[in-house]
Amino acid sequence: MNQSKAIIAIKDCSKHFGPVRAVDDISFDIDRGEFFSLLGPSGCGKTTLLRMLAGFEQPSMGNIFIDGQPMAGVPPHHRPTNMVFQNYAIFPHLNVRKNIAYGMRTSGLGRGEINAKVDEMLELIKLPGFGGRAAHQLSGGQRQRVALARALIKKPKVLLLDEPLGALDKKLREEMQLELRLLQRSVGITFVFVTHDQEEALTMSDRIAVMSMGKVLQIETPTRLYEMPNCREVAGFIGSMNFFDGRVSSAAGEAATIDAGPIGQVRGVANGRLKVNKGDAITVAIRPEKINLSNEQPNVGHNVVEGKLGPSTYLGDRSYFYVNVVGLAKPIAVASQNADRATGQHRADQKVWLTWREESVVLLDR
Amino acid sequence: MANKAIAASAARAAPRPASGVSAFFLKHEWARGYTLLSPTLGVMIIAMCVPVFMLTAHSFWTQNYLTIDKTFTFANYVQFWEKEIYFKLLVKSIKISAIVTFTTVVLAYPMAYFMAFKVKKNKLVWLILITVPFWTSFLLRVFAWKIILGFNGVINSGLISLGLIQEPLEFLLYNPTAVIITLAHAWAAFVILPIYVSLEKIDRSLLEAATDLGDGPVSRFLRVTLPLSMPGVIAACLFVFIPTVGDYVTPKLVGGTEGIMIGNIIQSQFGKANNWPLGSALSIYMVFGITLCVLGFLLVARLITKGGSLKAS
Amino acid sequence: MSIVASKAAKSAAHVHVPSSIMEGRPYGGLFFYAVFYLSFIYIPVLFLPLFSFNDSIYIAFPLKGFTTKWYGEMAASNGLIEALKNSLKVGTAVCIISTIFGVLAAKAMTRYRFPAKGPITGLIMLPFVVPGIILGIALLILTYSMGMELSLFTIAVSHVLLAVPFSMLVLISRMEGFDKNLEEASLDLGEGPWRTFWQVTFPLTLPGIVASLLLCFSVSFDEFILAFFLSGNEATLPIYIWSQLRFPSKLPSVLALGACIFVFSCVLVTFSEWLRRRGVQVKTASSV
Ligand SMILES: Nc1ncnc2c1ncn2[C@@H]1O[C@H](COP(=O)(O)OP(=O)(O)OP(=O)(O)O)[C@@H](O)[C@H]1O
Ligand SMILES: [Mg+2]
Numbered sequence: 001m002n003q004s005k006a007i008i009a010i011k012d013c014s015k016h017f018g019p020v021r022a023v024d025d026i027s028f029d030i031d032r033g034e035f036f037s038l039l040g041p042s043g044c045g046k047t048t049l050l051r052m053l054a055g056f057e058q059p060s061m062g063n064i065f066i067d068g069q070p071m072a073g074v075p076p077h078h079r080p081t082n083m084v085f086q087n088y089a090i091f092p093h094l095n096v097r098k099n100i101a102y103g104m105r106t107s108g109l110g111r112g113e114i115n116a117k118v119d120e121m122l123e124l125i126k127l128p129g130f131g132g133r134a135a136h137q138l139s140g141g142q143r144q145r146v147a148l149a150r151a152l153i154k155k156p157k158v159l160l161l162d163e164p165l166g167a168l169d170k171k172l173r174e175e176m177q178l179e180l181r182l183l184q185r186s187v188g189i190t191f192v193f194v195t196h197d198q199e200e201a202l203t204m205s206d207r208i209a210v211m212s213m214g215k216v217l218q219i220e221t222p223t224r225l226y227e228m229p230n231c232r233e234v235a236g237f238i239g240s241m242n243f244f245d246g247r248v249s250s251a252a253g254e255a256a257t258i259d260a261g262p263i264g265q266v267r268g269v270a271n272g273r274l275k276v277n278k279g280d281a282i283t284v285a286i287r288p289e290k291i292n293l294s295n296e297q298p299n300v301g302h303n304v305v306e307g308k309l310g311p312s313t314y315l316g317d318r319s320y321f322y323v324n325v326v327g328l329a330k331p332i333a334v335a336s337q338n339a340d341r342a343t344g345q346h347r348a349d350q351k352v353w354l355t356w357r358e359e360s361v362v363l364l365d366r
Numbered sequence: 367m368a369n370k371a372i373a374a375s376a377a378r379a380a381p382r383p384a385s386g387v388s389a390f391f392l393k394h395e396w397a398r399g400y401t402l403l404s405p406t407l408g409v410m411i412i413a414m415c416v417p418v419f420m421l422t423a424h425s426f427w428t429q430n431y432l433t434i435d436k437t438f439t440f441a442n443y444v445q446f447w448e449k450e451i452y453f454k455l456l457v458k459s460i461k462i463s464a465i466v467t468f469t470t471v472v473l474a475y476p477m478a479y480f481m482a483f484k485v486k487k488n489k490l491v492w493l494i495l496i497t498v499p500f501w502t503s504f505l506l507r508v509f510a511w512k513i514i515l516g517f518n519g520v521i522n523s524g525l526i527s528l529g530l531i532q533e534p535l536e537f538l539l540y541n542p543t544a545v546i547i548t549l550a551h552a553w554a555a556f557v558i559l560p561i562y563v564s565l566e567k568i569d570r571s572l573l574e575a576a577t578d579l580g581d582g583p584v585s586r587f588l589r590v591t592l593p594l595s596m597p598g599v600i601a602a603c604l605f606v607f608i609p610t611v612g613d614y615v616t617p618k619l620v621g622g623t624e625g626i627m628i629g630n631i632i633q634s635q636f637g638k639a640n641n642w643p644l645g646s647a648l649s650i651y652m653v654f655g656i657t658l659c660v661l662g663f664l665l666v667a668r669l670i671t672k673g674g675s676l677k678a679s
Numbered sequence: 680m681s682i683v684a685s686k687a688a689k690s691a692a693h694v695h696v697p698s699s700i701m702e703g704r705p706y707g708g709l710f711f712y713a714v715f716y717l718s719f720i721y722i723p724v725l726f727l728p729l730f731s732f733n734d735s736i737y738i739a740f741p742l743k744g745f746t747t748k749w750y751g752e753m754a755a756s757n758g759l760i761e762a763l764k765n766s767l768k769v770g771t772a773v774c775i776i777s778t779i780f781g782v783l784a785a786k787a788m789t790r791y792r793f794p795a796k797g798p799i800t801g802l803i804m805l806p807f808v809v810p811g812i813i814l815g816i817a818l819l820i821l822t823y824s825m826g827m828e829l830s831l832f833t834i835a836v837s838h839v840l841l842a843v844p845f846s847m848l849v850l851i852s853r854m855e856g857f858d859k860n861l862e863e864a865s866l867d868l869g870e871g872p873w874r875t876f877w878q879v880t881f882p883l884t885l886p887g888i889v890a891s892l893l894l895c896f897s898v899s900f901d902e903f904i905l906a907f908f909l910s911g912n913e914a915t916l917p918i919y920i921w922s923q924l925r926f927p928s929k930l931p932s933v934l935a936l937g938a939c940i941f942v943f944s945c946v947l948v949t950f951s952e953w954l955r956r957r958g959v960q961v962k963t964a965s966s967v
Contacts, residue, residue, distance in 0.1 A: 056863055058393045073389035076866040077875075083867045089860035093882045102878075103868030154868060399791030403799065406784040406843060410803055413840045417817030424820055477716045480709040492713075494952045499720050501894065501948040503901035505917050506937045509924070510723045513730065513738045513934075520726055523739030554720050604808065612810030615904060619924075629812050636816050636908065646820070649813055656810075 004068065007032045007157060007190050008053065013062035014214075015048050022048040024214030025062070030158075030192060035184050037193045037201040040211030041237070046194040047086075049211075050160050053192065055079045067157055082151035083160040087167070088143045090135040096122075096146055097131035103154045121149040124183075141172045148183075158190045165200065177204055198238050202226065210234050228271045232364055235285050242291070242332050244284040245366065251276045256363065257302070260284050262327030265302040268361030276363060283364040288335035290360035293321060293346075294353050303358065307332065309350045321346065323354060425646035434643065442647030452631065452648060456655050459627040462542055463610040464659075466549040467603050473550070474557040474602065479591075481558070482565035493562075500555030505615060511548040512619050515539040540622025548620050549610055557602035564598025565591070593671065600667050604660060611656050612649075628652050728938035731931065738930060749935040759936065762919035766900055769831050769915055773838040774895035780839070781846025781891055786880070788847070789854040790862070804844045811904035814840060819908045829911035837905040842895035849894060849955055853887025854880075886954045893951035897944050916940065 006029035015023040022045045030036045038046045051057045052064060055076035064071040066080060082103070091099050100121050104114045122128050125145035130138075138146065144164055151159055164180075165173045181204050184191045195201050201208045202222040209219045210233075218230045229235035232243065246260030256276040258266045266284050270276045298304055307323035310331045318338055322331035332354060346352070391397050425442055428435045446452045481492050499507070514520040515538040522534035538544065568591065576586040614629030621627065628648065635645025730738045734746035753759060784803060788796065806814060818837050822829060861883065865875040881888075903917035910918050920936060923929040 054863075054867055056866075073385075073392055075388075075392055075871075076863070077869050077871050081867075083864070085860045085864060087858060087860060089858060089864040091861060091864070091879060092857070102865070103870070106869040150864075150868065395791050396793035399787045399793035402783050402787035402791070406780040406803060406847070407799065409780060409839065409843065410805075413818065413821075413836050414805065414809075414814065415802075417821040418813070420820050420824055421813070421817040473716065473719075476709060476712050480713045484707075484709055490953070494949055495717060496720075497952055498945050498948050499724065501897050501901070502724070502941055502944040503903070503917060503937070505901070505903040505920060506727065506941060507724060509920075509937065510726055513726060513930075514723055516738075518737060518739045520738070520740065523737075523741075527741045551719065551723060554716075608808045609810050612812040614812055615907075629810070632812060632816065633908075636819060642816075642820065645816060649816060652810070653813065 005029075005031050007034075007067055008192070009065040010049075011063045011065070013049075013052065013059045013064060015045070015052060015057055016060045021214045023052070023059075026214075026216050027062075028209065028216060028219055030190060031207075033188050033190055035181065035191045035193065035204060035206045037195060037205040037208045038211060039195055039198060039201040039208050039237075042196055044211045045214045046196070046211055047162055050083070050162055050192065050194050053158070054081050054083045054160055080157040081160055082154050082156035082158075084144075084147045084151050084162065084164045086162040086164070088147040088164075090138070090143050090146055090150075092135045094135065095131065096127070096133045096135070096138070099135065099146055100131075100149045100153055102150060107154075117153055121153050124152075125149045140167050141176065144168065144176065148180075152187065152189070156189060158192060161191060161193045163194050163196070165195070173200075180204065202238070210237060212237075228362060229285070229364070232283055232285070235362065235364065240288055240333060241362075242286045242288065244286075244328075246282060246284050248276050248278050248280045248282060251278050255358075258282065258284055258363070262325055263305040263332075266361060267302050267358045268363050269358060270363045274363055274365060281366045283366050285362040285364055286356055286360060288320065288333040289318070289337070290356050291332070291334045292355045293323070293334050293336055294355065295350070297353050298355050300355065303361070304353060304355045305332075306351065306353055309346055309348055309352050311348070312346065323352060421646045422650060424643050425650050427643045429641040429643050442644045443651075445644060446647060446651055452628075452651070455626065455628045455631055456652060458542075459611050459629065459652075460655055460659055462545055462549070462627065463607050465546055466553065466610055467607040469546070469550045470553050470557045470606055471561075471599060471602055474554060475561055475599070478558045478561035478565055478598075481562050482568075496555055496558050496562075498555075504552060507552045508548055508616050508619050511544070511551065512539070515544050515547075515620060539620055541624045542621065544620040544622075545616050545625040545627070548616050549613065552616070553606045553610065556605050560601040560605060561595060561598040564595045564601075568594045596667070596671055600664070603663065607663075608656055608660065612652055724941060727934050727941060731934040731938045733931070736928060736931060738934070749931040750939075753932040753935045753939075756932065758914070758919060758922075759916075762914045762916045765831055765913050766916040769835045769838060770896045770899040772835050773842055773899040774892045776835075777839050777842035777846045777895040778850075778888060778891045780843050781850045781895075782884070782888065784843070784847045785850035785854050788851055790859055803847060806840050807844050812908075815905045815908035818905070822909070829909055831911075831913050831915075833909040833911070834906045834915060835899075837909050838899040838902055841902065841905065842898045845894050845898060846891040849891045850884060850887045853884050853890075853955065857883050890951040890955035893947050893954075897947045897951075901940070901944060 008030040011027050013023060013026045014021065038049060040046055048057060052059055055074060071079065091102065097118055100118050101114050122131055125148060127142060127145055165176050168176060177200060193204065205222055207219060207221055208225055210217045212233055218225060218234045226238055229238060235241045244260045244263055246258040246266060248256050249259040250257045254269050256268060256270060258268065260266045268284065276282065305325055307325040310322040310324045312322065313320040318335050321334045323334060324331045334354060426438050428439055428441055485492050517534050517536065517539065521538060525531045572590055573586060576590045581589060612629045613627065614633045617625045617627040617630050632645050632648045635641045635648065731749055732745055733742050734744040788800065814837065818833065822833050862875055862879050865879045870878060901917065903921065906915050906918050914922065920933055923933045
């Protein structure tokens with residue numbers, strides 16, 4: 001067996017539905033044992049990509065390799081992948097036990113062994129004794145677990161999950177996020193997880209591929225994705241972000257000073273992807289929580305801007321302030337942790353100063 | 367979480383790529399679709415398209431006593447215009463069908479409306495009640511009217527035994543009216559369903575919106591419900607009109623000589639008169655007549671709906 | 680109606696007064712119309728059983744007395760038994776064959792994307808609207824051109840033509856009624872297309888399949904217009920009835936036969952309608 005690092009290799013893959021390019025020339029690898037998420041807005045082609053991995057759709061162009069094997073012409077039932085469907089697709093005419101055992105007929109195991117395995121799975125998904133239940137007697141969360149068990153019992157090389165938590169309520173969803181993550185660690189199977197919920201992707205994944213309109217924008221670990229997005233779209237999709245247009249006034253290696261008009265001189269460090277040269281038009285991006293809000297004028301010449309406090313939103317653990325700056329069309333968003341009891345010491349129209357650190361600045365292509 | 371159930375490195379047989387033909391089917395969804403469809407489509411083509419094509423071919427041939435002369439000719443088509451009876455019968459058949467269509471649709475609309483809007487519980491029961499007669503024997507439904515309208519039939523004997531009349535009424539059976547009544551009855555179930563479906567599909571909040579905007583029940587019906595149910599009404603009209611033009615059973619049983627229709631003439635060409643080519647040509651004329659009427663009807667329907675929506679806007 | 684009135688009606692709806700702007704009175708004029716309409720549909724047909732129990736050779740009022748002798752006469756007729764056997768043969772063959780075609784077509788229509796789906800559906804639905812006489816004579820011509828004899832086979836072919844559209848519609852709405860992910864899940868779990876069909880598609884479509892079998896059978900069992908052109912020496916029941924209509928003395932037993940057929944069809948159809956409309960009322964209704 002090929003023991004390279006990548007379990008899935010996607011090479012120049014496209015899928016067209018008539019004029020629609022659901023997946024548009026994508027190439028990347030997914031590593032063995034990884035919890036890999038596909039994140040993107042609705043209609044960006046996540047499901048289509050997943051269905052190509054499962055074999056329900058054939059790429060219009062390009063190739064998919066799973067564990068070194070080319071998948072072209074391999075039907076779904078011969079692929080070493082299993083899927084948890086968005087609506088779970090629990091067979092309504094079979095009970096829980098038969099649902100879970102469904103894929104075992106081809107395993108060549110005897111009836112007794114299969115039964116034992118099903119019992120183990122029921123134990124694993126914390127539904128022991130539910131084997132005799134009919135599909136319609138299960139709650140959403142239980143169906144989700146059965147779907148999971150049904151796929152895992154097959155010991156797939158890759159488990160594909162299409163928004164498996166989408167139909168659950170918030171609390172159950174958070175529980176399941178944790179459970180899924182633990183489960184993945186313990187079984188060591190590669191998970192490819194589709195979601196349009198950025199928080200979910202951030203909390204669960206080893207790596208995330210951000211998709212938009214059939215393309216992959218960035219593939220990164222959650223931390224790096226959040227801290228160092230590589231384009232405006234990713235930066236805007238993951239968390240919230242303040243964007244300013246500017247022009248590089250001086251550049252020395254990675255570090256650069258940008259003349260960003262209304263907010264003055266901004267010093268930042270380009271993260272290696274972007275080559276900054278003097279005179280380049282670029283975008284400066286700063287996360288709201290990296291901005292410090294103060295009532296007194298700080299004594300620095302750069303990374304500071306004066307503004308007037310606009311509306312604010314109180315979110316319990318933190319507050320959002322919107323600061324109007326002369327010359328900026330949109331107010332700057334500032335998030336501050338309510339470490340002390342919020343006192344409402346900030347009044348609207350109050351004069352404030354915003355500061356931020358050099359390392360917090362993200363420089364992006366315009 | 368310990369689990370022996372799922373060992374990390376899953377051992378499975380290496381996937382085997384499908385070979386030529388199956389790879390082709392796997393790759394092309396349309397190929398799978400067409401393959402599944404091909405038996406059905408094949409039967410439809412062999413048992414419908416081919417025969418209709420041969421029917422057309424026949425219409426250009428001539429009957430030579432017991433054999434068929436296969437030289438191409440328009441003789442049958444010309445003959446249609448030489449004896450005016452054919453044209454008259456075609457027009458009469460179309461007229462009868464049009465009346466039947468109009469009657470059934472007007473009668474069925476309130477019924478469909480009732481089922482769609484008023485029936486809350488037991489909708490299924492009403493639906494089944496309406497549908498069942500439609501599946502039962504057409505011949506028997508027509509035959510029932512023969513015994514109802516006959517000279518010694520249900521109505522006449524009933525009225526006589528009640529002492530209301532002395533002599534049986536002769537005008538009941540064997541005329542176009544009898545044909546119309548019978549057909550209107552026989553096709554009743556057929557028109558309700560399309561209308562019912564189109565009414566059922568109407569978003570109830572549209573009606574609430576109309577009321578909220580100040581429409582009374584009548585103007586709400588005329589401005590919202592009726593226009594939105596037009597597709598169903600049009601479908602219902604076609605469902606009844608097209609097949610009834612060619613009916614030969616009803617005229618034969620209850621129409622008498624007065625109520626005869628084009629279908630009877632065509633049928634006799636394939637029976638006693640034994641002139642298949644002429645019969646084929648007549649049926650082509652009939653299809654042509656039906657098509658013209660349907661196109662005209664659809665055109666008018668479109669104009670009316672457009673005009674209606676302009677007025678409403 | 681003024682806005683105020685409608686508001687009043689809405690608030691009335693809040694307190695669950697059974698009348699609101701949409702419903703009107705549940706048993707208003709329309710209800711009586713509906714009852715009248717149903718009577719119009721059913722009463723004429725009910726004369727068949729009524730007079731089949733009347734102790735008189737004439738079908739006329741006043742009724743003479745109750746008898747079942749016409750049923751006895753009917754049952755004693757050889758021609759009828761033969762016709763019944765023929766109808767059963769044709770009906771069974773037709774319902775099985777049409778349903779197989781229907782399943783294939785419905786599966787293709789609901790599960791695959793391919794070009795020209797609309798026109799193809801239209802073509803398969805055509806027998807639905809084409810006047811029966813056209814199909815009848817066209818098939819008659821084909822039969823003769825191929826040098827074949829008219830027989831039960833030719834009748835069956837024509838009935839398959841009529842029944843396939845019904846079967847396909849019933850099965851399409853059934854197959855649309857369950858998620859195609861279920862079939863994909865089965866493939867995903869390692870079962871091939873063939874086993875997936877038998878393990879998932881078939882059991883989930885079963886009510887539709889049974890409904891289709893029953894409907895196709897009754898389409899064939901009651902069909903006269905095409906059979907009239909395409910029957911050879913062996914008659915089906917409707918053809919037999921037609922041949923008996925010429926003899927007034929046979930009328931009462933024809934009525935008895937008609938009553939039996941009517942009851943039989945009603946039972947068959949009610950059952951199949953109940954089967955296929957359960958749960959998916961509107962959706963299924965759109966298919967007829
Ligand atoms: N079978 C299909 N036929 C035609 N177009 C399709 C088909 N499946 C998907 N598409 C199109 O491809 C694009 C991507 O669809 P896809 O389902 O992959 O999006 P998604 O990222 O999964 O979105 P969501 O989050 O809403 O599930 C969409 O524009 C969709 O309309
Ligand atoms: Mg999706």
